[in-house]
Amino acid sequence: MSITGSRLVLCAVLAGLSGLGFSNSGVKDLTTFPKGADPVSGREIYVNTCIRCHGIDGKGALGIKLVPSPADLTSPVVQDRLDGTLFRRIHEGKPNTAMGAWKHSLSDEEIWDVLAYVRTLGVERGEQP
Ligand code: HEC
Incomplete structure (x- = not known):
């Protein structure tokens, strides 16, 4: 995978985590x-x-x-x-x-x-x- 591609994936994952607040090692499920x-x-x-x-x-x-x-x-x-x-x-x-x-x-x-x-x-x- 290209560097740009993996950056995009990382961004999507981070956006998903912060946006939805999934409970995940210390992040509360809200x-x-x-x-x-x-x-x-x-x-x-x-x-x-x-x-x-x-x-x-x-x-x-x-x-x-x-x-x-x-x-x-x-x-x-x-x-x-x-x-x-x-x-x-x-x-x-x-x-x-x-x-x-x-x-x-x-x-x-x-x-x-x-x-x-x-x-x-x-x-x-x-x-x-
Ligand atoms: C100073 C007045 C005021 C107080 C105090 C207040 N609200 Fe509101 N609330 C509003 C107004 C104005 C809106 C409408 C905003 C809009 O047009 O979407 C609203 C919207 C909401 C909504 C709807 C949001 C939506 O999805 O449409 C909820 C739920 C809500 N208030 C809950 C509460 C709760 C629970 C409290 C007490 C902890 C509270 N409000 C205290 C004025 C107030």
């Missing part, structure tokens, strides 16, 4: 729920940190005026995303929106807990008109 993610303690975190924008039911807090407005956490758009995608969204936030990066104030474990709670908000979808 793509799937860890054992013991707890929606009950997640609810507490949600009430303390997320409710002021996302509202008690996840559909958005009353009277909040943000552009773009907080995502409706019960919507299929959000609920159909992969666990790892939502984890990253909460961890890193979304640039140029009010959705901040929570990695500074929440541990990975706490983010999984709060995400476990967010998943429970989607269970009732379809019941609303």
